Amino acid sequence: MEPLLRVEHLSLDYEVGAGTFHALRDVSFEMMPGRVVGIVGETGCGKSTLGQAIPRLLPEPPARIREGRVVFQGTDLLSVPKWKMPLVRGTSIGMIFQEPINSLNPAYRVSDQLMEAVRIRKFRESGETEVFRPAEGFDYSKDRPVDPKEAMGRTFLPSPPAARSAGARRGSEELRIDALEYLRLVRINDPETILDLFPHELSGGMRQRIMIAMALSEKPTLLIADEPTSALDITIQAQVLTLMKELMDEVHTSILFISHDLGVIAEMADDIGVMYAGSIVEFGPxxxxxxxxxxxxxxxxxxxxxxxYKEDGVxxxxxxxxxxxxxxxxxxxxxxxxxxxxxxxxxxxxxxxxxxxxxxxxxxxxxxxxxxxxxxxxx
Amino acid sequence: MDERRPSSWSSTSRTRLRKAARAARSLYRILRANPLTFVGFIMVMFIAILSVLIVGVPFITGLFGTPVGILPHDPNELLPCAVPTECAAPPSLQNWFGTDNIGRDMFSRVLAALPLDLVIGFTVAGFALLVGTGLGLVAGFWDTPGTVGGTLSVAIMRVTDIFLAFPSLVLALAIAASLGRGTVPALIAIMVTWWPFYVRLVRGEVLAVKHLPYVAAARAAGVSGLQILSRHVLRNILEPLIVYYTMDVGTVIVTFSTISFIGIGVPPTIPEWGSMVESYEKLLLTAPWTVLAPGAAIFLTVLAFSLLGDGLRDILDPRSRRALVQTATAPGLPAVKASAAEA
Structure with missing residues (x-):
């Protein structure tokens, strides 16, 4: 079987005033579809850098990819032009971040942000925009051929307000119903109320659930979870982990799970990669x-x-x-x-x-x- | 859920009406909860209505015959003087703000200047807001060195620095003086010098916001750069920007008045607060009302916009808005939504 993700000899530097930091050095690993790969290591070993380098979220500079390939579903993401990368993110490679407290835009209601994610997915699914289409062997969306002119018109030209409002309202109702479903999926009680709240009115655990709902609502092929529970206290951490474990069976997404917590990795992952000083030192089941x-x-x-918790000395x-x-x-x-x-x-x-x-x-x-x-x- | 979904044919317009009513109600609550904002709001409304009346009533009556204004006198009308050599009369029931040294009614003159000064304040600050925000967003958001955006960003910031290196008043004076005396040259002069402050402000805010986790989260969700800029970044820098803008309207009026005061701005026949203060300066000791009336008008207008602007920040921030609305509702009502979030 073709691996979903193949990282080959990836080396990445941070070039800052104090010098060049080799954050990733010759990192290679493979991820089969449907597997959960855990990456574990100490603080500063490069695990988050790895997680963000795959969907190319690192600002370049200061980050600079020296060499290597990140082959996702047969396409080297490092050779995809930068302006096309947003089309890969979200629907192909989703991400959950470490800080749920600040990962939601404080100015918008939960509904706006969740619906934005659903809208992105629906838009790409509809085939009305140019989606990320790797060279071959990857059927990203429906195989309906799209007239580029039509796609351009649909994307950029605003339709007359009268024609738009009725359709847009129906559309936003659909998005709302879809968003509600994802809130239910992440076990949020009373999702209709939550949908109308602002992020600051929610607890950290709730926000992380919403972040998970947002990531899942785009139905990513690969989900990168970058220490999703580190910022939460221990009981909420357990809840979120249980939730993620249950979701793994429900949504069948491949997950790259980054954590410094060996216990968490043992619980979640099928394969584990141990990182030390920017390279993977051990990889296996x-x-x-x-x-x-x-x-x-x-x-x-x-x-x-x-x-x-035995008392057996230091x-x-x-x-x-x-x-x-x-x-x-x-x-x-x-x-x-x-x-x-x-x-x-x-x-x-x-x-x-x-x-x-x-x-x-x-x-x-x-x-x-x-x-x-x-x-x-x-x- | 069903009650939220407009399913019947007539419900869409009704929900829209209900939404508007709810927005109006919450605006009223916010204003009630914040007395200073409320005062500012009332003052601004009063100023706005007054200036519309001052311009609008003569215009509309003019369509049907002789224009009739709401001012007691024509601002340039010379009233008969009691003593021919000393025309300046102190405030009285006939002339609320008194008259000036050639017998013009100060009350009419101060009011007649109101629309002009407001237009100047809003157009100059508005122009600066548009130009400055546009340039500031570009300079702040695409600032990666070595790219086209980065080069553009550096170019924008250096041009901005050049403008900021001059004291803006001196630069405006120089431009106004070289363009010649008049309202429009003075207006252009301030416009040219005003936008760099907004570029600095917006760029700084963008730089602060664009590295926040929610912007990274939006990027990871596949939102394109332009949408992140317009939806996530711009919305979150709006608060300081609006506050700065509303206060700036006052500052522009003061600056314009200063230019007029020096004698480069509007000609003396057109009533303008700054030029009034300038031309009556000699009367400060003998007839102080001639200087105090336009001065107080400047002060009150600036104050009104500052108060409103300060309150607007609270309204724009969802956190304080909710808090304001909740404190403004009856204390017996349970805060349903907040408690639901904790569950």
Whole structure:
């Protein structure tokens, strides 16, 4: 089966006054349709950058993509002209952000914003506008051929007010009903009241539900969830996670789930990618990576998770700190903190993501470590 | 849900009427809850109606015969003086604001100047608002260096800086002086110098707003750049902009008055507050009403717009609007919507 998303050797720098920060270094992974891929890592390891680089949401400059490809449904998104990117966003690649508090426009009611999202999707579905159509093998919308002139007229020329008002009102009623459905989907009680409220009248959890409803209402093929629960308190976090888990079964969307919380990833993801200093150091099915990590960093990370609240002394922590992304150590970026480090780890180039020796064949368990088989075999 | 959906054939116009009535009611509540805004609103309404009457009544009566104005005297009519050498009469029942040194009724002169000064204030500030907002949006939104937009942005800002480098009054005076004396040259002079402030203001606001998460969220939802600019960014910079505009109307009137005061603006036969203050300056000690009346008119007009503008910000911001409406409703009524949100 053709992967939905294939990130190949993606390297991205931030060029700011203080220097060049290598935020992503040679990131490669694949995502099969219908899978949930979790990306986990410490603060500043580049997970959010990765999430935003895929739909090209990063402002360039300061961000600069050095090399690589982001192949989405057979099309390299990095070669799509910039002005066409809005057509990919929303309906093809949706996104949920970290800060639900500020992610809704304070000036508009919930209905306006939700209906805007539904309108975008309907407009693209209707085929009346030029939608993002990758070269081949991807049937984005209905196969009705569109007369470009007609499409232009429909898009840009305002119709006479009399003709428009009746249709527009009927249209907005339809959008409203559609919006209500998505509010119900995210388990919001009394959606009709909520629809007429302003964002500041809602709690953080409610706002995040509405953000999820907005993202889902565009029926994205791929949903990127960038720490959707980090800004919420723990009970709301649990509610939102439960909701997302239930929704995964209902809407069958592929999800790229970014989080710093290993527990959340374990709960949500099918595959997991562990990031360290801008690169993926380990990638594989969630159960296998958690049971038998093949990279020392993953191992250390898993060890530092508090386990069932036992009182068994000091929680193990990783010595040292995350390297400065503008002055990375040579070779394997983890070697200064690694207990397995040996002389071959130091010179450039460092290890690349290779299948772990001894792991089940075809499982896709890969690690960027020269001694991954050794780490893998450890209890 | 069914009651919201207009299903029957007659309900559309009725819902529209109901919507308008609801908007009017909430406007009334907001004004009631905010006494200073209310005062400003009443003052502005009064000023607006008065100036419409001053211009409109002679025009309409003129269509049917001799024009009849609402002013007690023609502003240039010389009233008979009690003492031929000293014409300036203090305020009395006949002449509410007194008369000037050649016997013209000050009340009529001050009122006659009102429409002109309002038009000047609104056109100059309105022109600046349009030009400044347009340029400021472009300069703020497409400011990525190295792109066409970025270059344009830099160009706009440098031209703006050139204009801002001169004190705007001095620049306006220079332009007005070179164009010659008259209302229109003075108007053009202020227009030319006025827009850079708006570019600065709008650009700053756009820069602040465009990096907010909801703009990123809109981008991620597939909203195109132009729509983000018009729907998400512009709407959220409207509050400071409207406030600045309404206050600016007053400032423009003052500036125009200053130009007239120096003697470059309107000719003395056309009543204008600034030029009145200028021409009566010599009478300040002997007949102070001639200076105080137009001065007070400037002050009150500026005050009215400032009060209204300040209140408009509260009305435009959904947060304070809801709060205002809720405090304005009877305290016994439950705040249904707010409590529903917590559920």
């Amino acid at each position: 969630v159960g296998e990576v958690f049971d038998r990590p093949a990279h020392p960093y993953t191992k250390a990370l898993l060890k530092s998770v508090p386990n069932r 929680l193990p922590s990783l010595p040292g700190s995350v390297p400065n992304l503008s002055r990375l150590p040579s070779g394997c970026p983890f070697h200064p903190r690694c207990v397995f480090a040996r002389p071959p780890c130091e010179p450039d180039p460092g290890p690349s993501l290779e299948p772990v020796k001894g792991a089940p064949v075809g499982g896709g368990h890969r690690a960027a470590c020269y001694y991954s088989d050794e780490v893998f075999r450890l209890p």
